[in-house]
């Protein structure tokens with residue numbers, strides 16, 4: 001099923017402007033500008049029940065309606081800093097269905113009365129940024145961007161901006177700091193971006209996948225969109241499937257599809273006759289779920305995944321088979337989080353450093369059981385005590401794996417009990 005976001009798989013060359021136009025492209029934008037008030041667009045998106053696809057799942061139309069209507073200018077900023085390990089959906093949308101994405105950005109800008117929108121891309125997407133720049137120039141030549149569009153008083157300009165490849169710049173306030181040319185570190189909140197965002201002005205920050213839904217909602221209506229997914233999580237979702245699975249890739253499926261269907265029907269199951277052991281439903285920042293019958297039959301939506309001890313997040317489903325020891329896996333995730341901690345707050349800066357060293361020690365058979373308990377204690381002292389979500393994210397795999405896969409740690413600790421081992425410490 002590729003009904004909304006991955007339409008390019010059904011319509012060849014949809015990344016070419018004439019083809020996108022022939023398939024109804026930019027009619028929604030034209031209709032919005034010429035026959036709808038901005039608030040009507042927001043109300044329609046609200047009625048569709050669309051929730052942000054960046055991870056938090058916040059209702060999109062409601063977020064748009066929070067923009068401060070007493071202060072101008074307004075800005076739209078697109079979070080295209082796709083950096084979560086295991087996540088590769090926004091890239092496919094921007095590469096293969098770029099005009100639908102850009103039309104979504106333009107509709108959002110109109111709805112929140114912004115005349116400028118910035119697309120913030122992760123640094124490694126420099127070729128993609130160049131392609132988007134060409135598309136934006138094309139839209140300017142075609143009269144779809146620029147001054148007094150369709151004879152109205154509305155003007156709009158789009159710009160791309162490359163980050164430097166820092167994971168923290170996917171956090172919306174760090175992204176805004178980076179876009180302003182400062183060090184990419186999160187801001188204290190409140191105030192929130194809809195009242196104090198880019199350059200201190202009201203700003204809506206949305207994810208790529210979220211905005212790519214909007215043209216189809218305008219074209220086909222809120223009820224049509226609600227025909228997919230569940231009551232509280234309507235629409236489809238692009239699930240990025242990776243890890244120990246036969247056919248990794250992006251799959252667009254209704255929200256509420258079960259893990260079992262995604263992994264075994266679409267993903268072809270587990271290779272080499274192995275069994276499934278665990279699932280990380282939201283990339284490296286996810287808790288590890290025990291892949292039992294209950295978990296496999298859990299619908300992947302914002303309400304159901306917490307019932308098995310994790311969050312849907314960005315829906316980057318990483319499959320782990322029975323050949324993997326979790327001590328090895330959390331050591332890999334801690335390398336990532338220590339590297340990406342921006343260092344602004346002490347629990348995260350110090351905690352990721354010590355968690356990485358303890359997981360290193362456990363993974364290499366140089367630990368006692370006390371070290372596993374210490375690791376759990378460090379994680380619990382980081383969780384909930386940091387300025388931004390990265391600190392919490394760094395603890396999810398650690399705490400859930402110690403709790404749910406205790407045997408893996410016992411194997412590591414009991415196999416090679418050390419006589420005396422020093423942790424080699426260098427400056428974090």
Ligand code: SF4
Nearest residue numbers: 344345348386388391
């Ligand atoms: S939690 Fe980590 S990444 Fe977030 S502000 Fe603090 S140090 Fe930086």
